[in-house]
Amino acid sequence: MRIEQELAKLGFTLPTPKPLAAYVPAVRAGNLVFTAGQGPTVDGVPKFTGKLGRELTEEQGYQAAQLCVVNCLACVKSLIGDLDKVEQVVKLLGFVASVDGFTRQPWVMNGASELLVKVFGEAGKHARSAIGTNQLPLDIPVEVEIVVRVRD
Numbered sequence: 001m002r003i004e005q006e007l008a009k010l011g012f013t014l015p016t017p018k019p020l021a022a023y024v025p026a027v028r029a030g031n032l033v034f035t036a037g038q039g040p041t042v043d044g045v046p047k048f049t050g051k052l053g054r055e056l057t058e059e060q061g062y063q064a065a066q067l068c069v070v071n072c073l074a075c076v077k078s079l080i081g082d083l084d085k086v087e088q089v090v091k092l093l094g095f096v097a098s099v100d101g102f103t104r105q106p107w108v109m110n111g112a113s114e115l116l117v118k119v120f121g122e123a124g125k126h127a128r129s130a131i132g133t134n135q136l137p138l139d140i141p142v143e144v145e146i147v148v149r150v151r152d
Helices: 002-009 058-080 105-124
Strands: 026-029 032-035 086-097 127-133 142-150
Touching: 002 058, 002 105, 026 058, 032 058, 058 086, 058 105, 058 142, 086 105, 105 127, 105 142
Parallel strands: 086 127
Antiparallel strands: 026 032, 032 142, 086 142
């Protein structure tokens, strides 16, 4: 439970994943776990809404990305039982709903990436894509999915 203790030190607790539509929170294929895209929700309700560059600042987007990746970790835990089984965060894919001309998607996604490194150390370093989009479900500003390698 070391990983959950690290998250708690940073003020985060893992929720119980609840899909919004017809999908599962995470799927395991061999030693890889793929999460569904997760938004910045608390108890199923978006904590942040709107677009970066209009309703939200870069710092708020960073915080939203942190919350998204915490929700991703909850999905991983729901499948494997203990986040200490994660050997490596392999890939992070992030979408940022933003206005035309907003080009700081990578800095917004640093919220998720930096949190993973704080919690997992070297094993939290990952490949990443940060994509700008015009709209996300429920008017959320950020959506994140991760792929992790786990041990039995």
